Amino acid sequence: MAWIAKNSATMQIERRDEPYLTDALKKQLEDQVIPRYDTRMAATMPALHLVQDTHGWLPHQAMEEIAEFLGLTASHVLDTATFYEEYWLKPHGKYVIWVCQSLSCELLGQPSLLEKIKGHLGIEVGETTDDGRFTLMGVECLGSCGTAPCALVNHKLHENITADNFQSVLDSLE
Amino acid sequence: MTTLKEPVLTKRIPTHPWGDPTDRKVVSYKQYVKTDGYKGLKNALAMEPSDVVDLVKAAEVRGRGGAGFPAGMKWSFLPPEDGGRRYLAINSDESEPGTFKDRLLIDFDPHIIIEGIAICMHACRLDTAYFYIRGEYHHQREVFEAAIKEAYENKIFGKGSKLGQINGRDPDLFLHRGAGAYVCGEETALLESLEGKRGWPRIKPPFPAVAGAFGRPTIINNVETLAICTPILERGEDGPKWFQSMGTQRPEGAPPHVPASFGPKLFGVSGHVNRPGVYEEELGITLKDLIEGLCQGMLNGKKYKSAIPGGISTGVLGPDEYDVRLDFDITKYDTLGLGTAGVIVMDEDTCMVGVARNIAHFFGHESCGQCTPCREGTNWMSKMLSRIEAGDGTTRDLDLLLEIAGSMGALPSGRGATICGLADGANWAVRTIVNKFWDEFEAKVSKQRFVSLSVVGS
Known part of the structure; x- marks a missing residue:
């Protein structure tokens, strides 16, 4: 729900001296991404992906740096980043579990599976475990309806999940 | 039960009843060329661009992405060339629940898509193509990136491309990664997202064919729509006739502007069936045949209750509509259309x-x-x-x-x-x-x- 606005007027931006958008990343964007598009603005999403893949999430300072680099306003970059579900504006656990909750998965037992995962991790959807290892998220269709129920753990898709085989997946993670 | 004589889109992807899905492997450029790959592009390049558009128009290919709009007609909406950039955006934001057909093509036979893209770029004189893939398709993104690299190495795109220069530029194909927003599957929202903004659909007109990406003429097609152009062009002049030998004719008594439902189609079946998966069948197969034939019946021997014909947007079919023909004419059963042909089947116990x-x-x-x-x-x-x-x-x-x-x-x-x-x-x-x-x-x-x-x- 991208359209839920938060009051940011009194928010303090945490800053650090070292930039998130390093010179190496800037060079990578300048050489490989920006020439692909007619405008620099079009590189917003690739830039956000790049910083997120490097740093894990998107601090406000990083978005300001991206805005400056692409010649945009910081509010534009924030606007784009908040619209899409995959961009993290706050830190998350080492492993993010995205459990698909769309129709095909629900028909084949996703609700009871989700309850079991919640019980095992001791967290609700949207929360992170105390040790910072797992974040549990609900997500709409992952495009794997033929092998429902399914879930993504970071970038890896797990199909035909049962409570047992998913348990062993979680156990095998560091 | 099955009426399709030979696999078309799944020619290189083992699929029931012609092959065993466990044998599936990514088809590399080499293997693809060995099995008549890039023959369609060769035929297309020997033709005048406008003739290619006419051929696709004659075949009456309808868009496979949901709306079923005739592809050839969409291609002919482009204004005349003015030397400026013209874009192709390939919609691979497959987010409609129940839909997982494009994923099969990207996963195992990416070059059939790339060939379709090249054909479309030649036919419509488009110099830059963006493959908009949804953010959650991580593995698919890697596979497709590798395939694009192979295509560049083999001079499908880039400097010295077989397509020659288009609008004074070397043709390019880039992958653009989405970030998890269903609405970006809507064509104008996709363009907004491509331009680096939030995915808010635009008011039409102007239609993307006139002012699309970066305000320039743009064609937006679904992955499967472009892929199906490849086997048509592969058969050259006989393509349309071959394509129309499959599928269903326009409904009886329908006015001539109502297009028919020709050709093969990928059906992604999920839910309460014994063997869910993506199957290729002629348009017009009945729901009953699809469930009882290719999907080997209902799960646990339960009774059929309801089904969604093509992704959850299209509405549901009731218990008495087990015999419906799955083609674009399905709207007469009070559904929004065939959609993406992502069929979700529900048994009698479903609430x-x-x-x-x-x-x-x-x-x-x-x-x-x-x-x-x-x-x-x-x-x-x-x-x-x-x-x-x-x-x-x-x-x-x-x-x-x-x-x-x-x-x-x-x-x-x-x-x-x-x-x-x-x-x-x-x-x-x-x-x-x-x-x-x-x-x-x-x-x-x-x-x-x-x-x-x-x-x-x-």
């Missing part, structure tokens, strides 16, 4: 109130928030259906539900109240479920004998 709740929740979650009827209506319906499912609904809720559903959407059925079709999906899904399974909804609310006066909108 339809729960199905409606799941669907309404999806649309509430994915509404982009641009148009008020959709932003408020989808979430309102979602809350109301959760309430009904929990047993706290009133009979009045059901009427209200139908009223809200019927007041949002871009089509006349939604009073033209929104910019894009997302609300139409919510509208049709909820209305058809409530109407076709009214008794079930009534049973859920019948315990309540009073009507709350505080119902909003009363």
Whole structure:
């Protein structure tokens, strides 16, 4: 729900001296991404992906740096980043579990599976475990309806999940 | 049971009944060329661009992405060349629940898509193509990146491309990664997203063919639509005839502008069936044949109750509609259309109130928030259906539900109240479920004998 606005007027931006958008990343964007598009603005999403893949999430300072680099306003970059579900504006656990909750998965037992995962991790959807290892998220269709129920753990898709085989997946993670 | 004589799109991807899905492997450029690959492109390059468009038009290829708009006609909407850039955007934002057909092609035979892309670029004189892939397709992204690299190495794109220079530029194909927004599958929202903005659909006109990406003429096609152009062009002049030997004719008595449903189609079947998966069949296969034949019947021997023909936006088919033909003419069964042909099958034990709740929740979650009827209506319906499912609904809720559903959407059925079709999906899904399974909804609310006066909108 991208359209839920938060009051940011009194928010303090945490800053650090070292930039998130390093010179190496800037060079990578300048050489490989920006020439692909007619405008620099079009590189917003690739830039956000790049910083997120490097740093894990998107601090406000990083978005300001991206805005400056692409010649945009910081509010534009924030606007784009908040619209899409995959961009993290706050830190998350080492492993993010995205459990698909769309129709095909629900028909084949996703609700009871989700309850079991919640019980095992001791967290609700949207929360992170105390040790910072797992974040549990609900997500709409992952495009794997033929092998429902399914879930993504970071970038890896797990199909035909049962409570047992998913348990062993979680156990095998560091 | 099966009527398709030979696999077309799944020629190189082992699929029942012609092959065993466990044998599937990514088809590399070399293997692809060995099995008649890039023959379609060769034929296309020997033809005048406008003749290629005419050929696709003659074949009456309808878009495979949901709306079923004739592809050749879309291609001919482009204005004359003016030397400036012209774009192709390939819609691979496959986010419609129940749809996983494009994923099969990307996963195992990416070059059939790339060949289709090259054919379209040549035919429509488009110099740059963007492959918009949804953010959640991580593995698919890697596979496709590798295939693009192979295509560049083999001079399909880039400097010295076989296509020659288009609009004075070397043709290029880039992958653009989405980031998890269903609405970006809508063509103009996809363009906004490509331009680095939030995915808010644009008001049409101007149509993308006139002013699309970066304000330039743009063609937007689904992955499967472009892929199906490849085997047509492979057969050259005989392509249209071959293509029209499959599928169903236009409905009897229909005016000539109503297109027929020709050709093979990928059907992604999921839900309560024994063997879910993607199957290739002729358009017009009956739901019964699809379930009992290729999918080996209902799961646990249960009885069929309902099915969604093509992704949850298209509404549901009732228990008496087991024999429907799955082609673009399916709208006569009170559905929004064939959609993406992502069939979700539900057995007799399925609670339809729960199905409606799941669907309404999806649309509430994915509404982009641009148009008020959709932003408020989808979430309102979602809350109301959760309430009904929990047993706290009133009979009045059901009427209200139908009223809200019927007041949002871009089509006349939604009073033209929104910019894009997302609300139409919510509208049709909820209305058809409530109407076709009214008794079930009534049973859920019948315990309540009073009507709350505080119902909003009363």
